Amino acid sequence: MTFKLGEGKVAKGLDNGITTMKKGERVLFTLPPDFGYGAEGRDGVPPDSIVQFDVELLSWITVVDICKDGGIIKKIMEKGERNERPSDLDEVLVKYQVALADGTIVAKASEEGYEFYVKDGHLFPALTKAIVTMKRGEKVKLIVQPKYAFGDKGKEATDGFPSIPPNSVLNVELELVSFKPVIDVTGDSKVFKKILKEGEGALVANEGAAVTISYIAWLEDGTVFERKGVDGGQPLEFITDEEQVIPGLDRAAATMKKGEQALLTVSPEYGFGSVVAERDLAVVPPSSNLVYEVEMLDFVK
Numbered sequence: 001m002t003f004k005l006g007e008g009k010v011a012k013g014l015d016n017g018i019t020t021m022k023k024g025e026r027v028l029f030t031l032p033p034d035f036g037y038g039a040e041g042r043d044g045v046p047p048d049s050i051v052q053f054d055v056e057l058l059s060w061i062t063v064v065d066i067c068k069d070g071g072i073i074k075k076i077m078e079k080g081e082r083n084e085r086p087s088d089l090d091e092v093l094v095k096y097q098v099a100l101a102d103g104t105i106v107a108k109a110s111e112e113g114y115e116f117y118v119k120d121g122h123l124f125p126a127l128t129k130a131i132v133t134m135k136r137g138e139k140v141k142l143i144v145q146p147k148y149a150f151g152d153k154g155k156e157a158t159d160g161f162p163s164i165p166p167n168s169v170l171n172v173e174l175e176l177v178s179f180k181p182v183i184d185v186t187g188d189s190k191v192f193k194k195i196l197k198e199g200e201g202a203l204v205a206n207e208g209a210a211v212t213i214s215y216i217a218w219l220e221d222g223t224v225f226e227r228k229g230v231d232g233g234q235p236l237e238f239i240t241d242e243e244q245v246i247p248g249l250d251r252a253a254a255t256m257k258k259g260e261q262a263l264l265t266v267s268p269e270y271g272f273g274s275v276v277a278e279r280d281l282a283v284v285p286p287s288s289n290l291v292y293e294v295e296m297l298d299f300v301k
Helices: 012-018 125-131 247-253
Strands: 026-031 051-056 062-065 072-078 091-099 105-108 114-117 139-144 170-180 182-184 191-197 210-219 224-228 236-239 261-266 290-300
Touching: 012 026, 012 051, 072 125, 091 125, 125 139, 125 170, 170 191, 191 247, 210 247, 247 261, 247 290
Parallel strands: none
Antiparallel strands: 026 051, 062 072, 072 139, 091 105, 091 114, 091 170, 139 170, 182 191, 191 261, 210 224, 210 236, 210 290, 261 290
């Protein structure tokens, strides 16, 4: 028997009792009349009877009302890994398929999936609202009401997909393939660290640590101005919080684990400021935003 809990499809005691069960569990429920078939009874069950049910829970699909207003209903088809969920700053890789109530597909990600920053959004609000509730590897089905989709305007046909009529309810198959955590290192949105590869253990370098890093650094236009520890070069060794490197790199390094790889975006205030900086491979103009791809090779706290 397949049914939805809490809708009176079974005796009240079963609705309550099944929520205490694990997948594959088999139990015997004993229900008093108030939680069984009451004073009326039913076919084959006399009034005011105590009844017993031998129940095995074969499987279930978790259903979540994401916005608590019925606007986005999420059915978890496949559970994800670990407990981390993406935040607004993180970059996510998702696969999805969007269909109308009649099954017409109106949008679909490529085979490789689609990558974007959660805060930037994609397609319609329901996607990002669902993504921040998901774990890595989780697969869900969403039922999305118009106010969290394209509302009373609908959407014109694009990229070979048909148009979406106004006030359409959408059925979405969504998978959170992976995500890269993004951290506001300085707390003022001036230095962001996107983790490309998780490091080892739980320890980070912290202030005053002797660190060894490799990196490639470039300007926004792609001009590489420095390399350390790549292509056979010597890595950089320094002590954090002693002003031996630009503040953005210094502060970010203090947050990294051994083996961690990260992409840093550094505003001028935490870079070379308003002066010209002559580096190994190029000149850094005044007030330049910088990008560093860094690997923490080792550190001593």
